[in-house]
Amino acid sequence: LPSEFQAALPVLSALNDHGYEAYFVGGAVRDALLHDRIHDVDIATSAYPAEVKSVFRRTVDTGIQHGTVTVLLDHDQYEVTTFRTESTYQDFRRPDHVTFVRSLKEDLKRRDFTVNALAMDQHGEITDLFAGLSDLQHHILRAVGKPEERFHEDALRMMRAVRFQSQLAFTLDPATEQAIAHHHGLLTKIAVERINMEFVKMMAAKDRRLGLKTFLDTQLFTACPGMDDQGAALATMLADKPQLLLQSGSVWLRVAAALTLPEKAVERFMRAWKTTNTERRQVSQLLPILKKITAHHLTDWDLYTAGADLLTVLVPVAEQMGLTTAALATRYQQLPLHQARDLAISGRTITEWFPQVQGPQIGALLHLATQAVVAGQVPNDAGAIRHFLEQHAEGVSL
Numbered sequence: 001l002p003s004e005f006q007a008a009l010p011v012l013s014a015l016n017d018h019g020y021e022a023y024f025v026g027g028a029v030r031d032a033l034l035h036d037r038i039h040d041v042d043i044a045t046s047a048y049p050a051e052v053k054s055v056f057r058r059t060v061d062t063g064i065q066h067g068t069v070t071v072l073l074d075h076d077q078y079e080v081t082t083f084r085t086e087s088t089y090q091d092f093r094r095p096d097h098v099t100f101v102r103s104l105k106e107d108l109k110r111r112d113f114t115v116n117a118l119a120m121d122q123h124g125e126i127t128d129l130f131a132g133l134s135d136l137q138h139h140i141l142r143a144v145g146k147p148e149e150r151f152h153e154d155a156l157r158m159m160r161a162v163r164f165q166s167q168l169a170f171t172l173d174p175a176t177e178q179a180i181a182h183h184h185g186l187l188t189k190i191a192v193e194r195i196n197m198e199f200v201k202m203m204a205a206k207d208r209r210l211g212l213k214t215f216l217d218t219q220l221f222t223a224c225p226g227m228d229d230q231g232a233a234l235a236t237m238l239a240d241k242p243q244l245l246l247q248s249g250s251v252w253l254r255v256a257a258a259l260t261l262p263e264k265a266v267e268r269f270m271r272a273w274k275t276t277n278t279e280r281r282q283v284s285q286l287l288p289i290l291k292k293i294t295a296h297h298l299t300d301w302d303l304y305t306a307g308a309d310l311l312t313v314l315v316p317v318a319e320q321m322g323l324t325t326a327a328l329a330t331r332y333q334q335l336p337l338h339q340a341r342d343l344a345i346s347g348r349t350i351t352e353w354f355p356q357v358q359g360p361q362i363g364a365l366l367h368l369a370t371q372a373v374v375a376g377q378v379p380n381d382a383g384a385i386r387h388f389l390e391q392h393a394e395g396v397s398l
């Protein structure tokens with residue numbers, strides 16, 4: 001057993017000792033068998049939530065109506081969820097009501113993909129009711145049961161399919177892919193925030209091109225905000241360099257750069273996707289810079305105003321797009337200034353030198369000096385800056 005599971009064994013044993021079944025389930029089992037990094041260890045049990053709470057001393061009602069109780073153990077915490085079925089699906093979304101059951105089989109049946117429907121007991125024994133092990137071995141992502149029905153029940157699963165395809169670099173089972181192509185329109189029933197999360201995970205993953213290809217081929221993109229006329233634009237991203245993980249801010253910058261939209265419309269697009277203020281700010285600040293890199297018009301002033309934090313968002317995107325940015329970091333490093341306080345003079349220096357200068361004119365002179373120093377026109381030296389200002393300050397009598 002991997003160490004993450006070892007640490008959680010007391011939870012399984014305690015439930016077993018009280019006569020309940022308990023298993024590791026979901027992504028952790030899949031990732032352990034793939035020897036990938038394990039995120040959170042999820043546990044499924046035949047015990048009902050009240051019974052789980054009676055077995056452990058410290059618990060939190062995380063999602064009790066869905067059967068999830070968090071068990072606190074030493075410094076770790078584990079989500080323990082009662083076996084359940086989701087039988088009544090309305091509106092193509094996951095149901096609000098779940099039915100607790102005592103059967104592992106029923107619980108595994110409601111899961112999305114065969115590789116996500118494996119259970120592992122405390123001895124490391126695997127329960128594999130849908131040939132998930134074989135799919136895992138052959139790197140195939142396949143819906144549990146009839147894919148048409150499963151996507152009809154919960155349309156988000158179609159986005160989960162393309163997301164897992166990118167994260168796992170698996171092939172999509174043809175019947176599963178056909179069902180997505182058939183039902184893609186149902187995705188409009190799903191809350192944009194949830195589509196957003198899966199989309200970002202898909203685009204941030206190393207093998208994003210795999211999921212993106214399916215996203216385009218199956219027409220899923222046409223059911224996403226602001227994308228239905230952007231198929232060809234989105235397809236340009238298939239030519240990106242692979243193998244680079246991105247942050248979510250970078251994902252939106254990359255997508256915005258691919259779209260054939262005027263600047264105003266990019267903002268509207270980002271809002272339609274319910275992106276965060278930070279993501280929108282990053283894109284509005286960096287998209288013009290990215291376009292300048294493409295046109296080889298990038299100035300030192302652009303680099304200075306972007307700043308180091310934004311450049312860490314921009315550089316991976318530019319590299320993915322095949323733009324040569326190797327020199328960008330060095331060029332930024334070598335700027336004479338990186339922030340206002342690096343300038344050899346301050347507002348106070350200006351008033352000492354030129355007592356007649358007041359108010360907004362002080363800021364204007366500082367700005368003029370900063371631009372000149374960044375551009376390499378003047379060394380970052382008080383005497384040189386004074387001389388420069390005396391020569392160049394227009395509209396101000398010094």
Ligand code: ATP
Pocket residue numbers: 025026027028039040042094110111112113116117154156157160
């Ligand atoms: P990750 O590494 O991203 O956490 P995961 O497989 O653990 O991947 P989760 O979203 O955490 O994914 O879900 C945990 C498990 O719950 C899944 O492995 C799957 O068995 C089940 N599941 C989650 N969402 C759905 C869904 N919409 N339909 C069916 N089963 C689902």
Ligand code: MG
Pocket residue numbers: 026027028039040
């Ligand atoms: Mg998970």
